[in-house]
Amino acid sequence: MDRSFVVIKEIGDCGIIYANGYLNGLGAERLEEECEQLLREGIKKIVVNFKKTELINSIGISVLIGIIEKVRSAGGHLGFCNLEKVHAETFEMLGFTKYVPIFPSEEEALISMEKRPPYRGRASRKEGSDG
Amino acid sequence: MDRDDLSKKRLLFNLAALIDLGEEITSDKDFKGVIKSSLYLIMGTLSASRGAILEYEGGRLQFLASKGLEGEERAIDLLPEELTFLRSHNQPFLFESSSLFLEGRQKWEALLPVLVAPMIVKKEFIGLITIGKRFTGEAYTQEDMDILSVMAKHIGTGIYNHNLLLSLSQKVEENRRLYTELQLVYYDTIQALAAAIDAKDDYTKGHSRRVARYCVALAEELGLSREEIEAIRIAGFLHDVGKIAIDRSIINKPSKPTKEERMELNQHPLISYEILSKVRFPWKEIPLSVRYHHERVDGKGYPDRLTGDKIPLLAKIMAVADAFDAMTTDRPYRKRLSIDEVFREFEREMGKQFDPRVAEVLLRRLKKELAGEVKERRLLMDEGMEEGPSLRRLYLRRIN
Ligand SMILES: [Fe+2]
Numbered sequence: 307m308d309r310s311f312v313v314i315k316e317i318g319d320c321g322i323i324y325a326n327g328y329l330n331g332l333g334a335e336r337l338e339e340e341c342e343q344l345l346r347e348g349i350k351k352i353v354v355n356f357k358k359t360e361l362i363n364s365i366g367i368s369v370l371i372g373i374i375e376k377v378r379s380a381g382g383h384l385g386f387c388n389l390e391k392v393h394a395e396t397f398e399m400l401g402f403t404k405y406v407p408i409f410p411s412e413e414e415a416l417i418s419m420e421k422r423p424p425y426r427g428r429a430s431r432k433e434g435s436d437g
Numbered sequence: 438m439d440r441d442d443l444s445k446k447r448l449l450f451n452l453a454a455l456i457d458l459g460e461e462i463t464s465d466k467d468f469k470g471v472i473k474s475s476l477y478l479i480m481g482t483l484s485a486s487r488g489a490i491l492e493y494e495g496g497r498l499q500f501l502a503s504k505g506l507e508g509e510e511r512a513i514d515l516l517p518e519e520l521t522f523l524r525s526h527n528q529p530f531l532f533e534s535s536s537l538f539l540e541g542r543q544k545w546e547a548l549l550p551v552l553v554a555p556m557i558v559k560k561e562f563i564g565l566i567t568i569g570k571r572f573t574g575e576a577y578t579q580e581d582m583d584i585l586s587v588m589a590k591h592i593g594t595g596i597y598n599h600n601l602l603l604s605l606s607q608k609v610e611e612n613r614r615l616y617t618e619l620q621l622v623y624y625d626t627i628q629a630l631a632a633a634i635d636a637k638d639d640y641t642k643g644h645s646r647r648v649a650r651y652c653v654a655l656a657e658e659l660g661l662s663r664e665e666i667e668a669i670r671i672a673g674f675l676h677d678v679g680k681i682a683i684d685r686s687i688i689n690k691p692s693k694p695t696k697e698e699r700m701e702l703n704q705h706p707l708i709s710y711e712i713l714s715k716v717r718f719p720w721k722e723i724p725l726s727v728r729y730h731h732e733r734v735d736g737k738g739y740p741d742r743l744t745g746d747k748i749p750l751l752a753k754i755m756a757v758a759d760a761f762d763a764m765t766t767d768r769p770y771r772k773r774l775s776i777d778e779v780f781r782e783f784e785r786e787m788g789k790q791f792d793p794r795v796a797e798v799l800l801r802r803l804k805k806e807l808a809g810e811v812k813e814r815r816l817l818m819d820e821g822m823e824e825g826p827s828l829r830r831l832y833l834r835r836i837n
């Protein structure tokens with residue numbers, strides 16, 4: 307049974323992906339597909355909102371790693387927001403936080419994407435994909 | 438989070454992945470989907486950005502699933518010496534350190550493997566799992582290799598089983614045996630994790646294993662169904678998983694806990710429930726029976742102060758099994774009880790702490806085992822079977 311449902315919104319030059327439901331099955335792949343689609347459309351700033359995420363297991367993690375890699379190699383910028391504590395801790399444990407900035411709210415993520423010079427994580431420098 | 442928190446978190450994360458994988462492989466979902474999910478589970482667990490599962494057939498490796506490849510999936514022809522090499526490795530190894538691939542490594546380019554795990558079932562080479570670099574660039578650890586090893590065994594057995602089912606000429610009997618083996622792998626995994634939980638607690642080594650064993654013995658005596666017995670076995674193994682979130686110094690304190698510490702300790706059934714309710718078990722009763730394993734039939738237990746009629750039977754069984762283990766093992770601040778004291782304690786607490794029917798079944802079984810009237814001792818374990826105290830040695834000596 308698939309209980310993930312992805313919603314996409316575009317604000318300015320930024321795409322927001324809502325990772326709703328359960329990121330614990332192959333259904334979570336839609337996240338990655340939507341992200342690819344946004345990148346293809348030339349939208350290089352992507353925020354993933356976890357406000358309505360119920361559960362993330364290793365399958366979900368592998369999909370999120372896929373997203374990080376795709377945005378990285380497209381030279382884009384990625385941010386996560388509205389993470390529950392348990393998920394934030396998982397991301398910290400896995401080292402995500404060193405590569406993706408985490409914002410308490412969508413507004414803050416958008417402000418950062420818009421105003422600040424684009425995020426330059428260690429990863430994107432290492433891959434040389436950040437310009 | 439400090440390092441201890443991180444390692445607990447990591448343990449729980451791996452635990453959930455292993456349980457998910459066990460369920461995935463034994464599910465009746467379509468084969469392609471199962472293999473793909475399995476690959477994603479491994480990659481998520483190891484934080485890998487590239488990986489593949491390949492099946493060996495007619496001299497070449499065919500793709501069953503892949504993610505994050507550099508280029509497209511193209512079958513890989515194996516040289517005879519490569520095949521010999523892979524056949525003789527039933528543990529994951531580092532691709533770089535295997536000189537074998539120095540020639541003709543071009544064919545591995547799309548995979549860019551860092552770790553390679555051959556899948557071998559019944560001495561038959563089933564295929565390979567390849568894992569690319571970690572997305573953070575950090576090196577893989579021995580723990581990662583261990584997890585990959587268990588997961589590769591699961592998946593290899595799953596593929597082998599699937600292929601057997603495909604060839605209709607195979608005997609039904611063989612399939613049934615393999616299914617049983619697959620279940621054993623699943624239990625092995627859960628047992629390994631239970632041991633990891635117990636390892637956090639210096640004074641109760643082997644506690645989860647023993648409680649699982651006692652639970653099964655009681656459930657059998659009570660005539661529960663096979664399904665319920667499987668459920669309580671798993672629940673027994675994992676009932677104290679919540680202790681992982683409690684400060685080690687409290688758990689291992691060599692004296693009676695203070696009121697505050699007691700309150701924190703009493704959180705563990707709730708934490709266990711929180712953790713286990715997020716895992717998709719084939720048995721739905723597991724999380725709740727774990728939550729209620731410290732309830733008392735007189736309503737004075739925790740965390741929900743349920744009374745007898747509200748407590749599920751599996752939780753009542755677990756309460757008796759848990760208490761029996763507590764009574765029969767030494768604790769830092771008191772010695773284990775004598776067998777007479779155990780009897781007295783259960784008799785006194787019938788209808789108070791314990792469900793009378795379950796407590797009675799325990800005492801009945803205990804009497805039978807003491808009198809040597811059973812084929813296999815479950816409560817008074819045979820020597821050398823388990824780590825931890827051998828109750829048989831401790832108590833039977835008294836009788837004989
Ligand atoms: Fe407990």
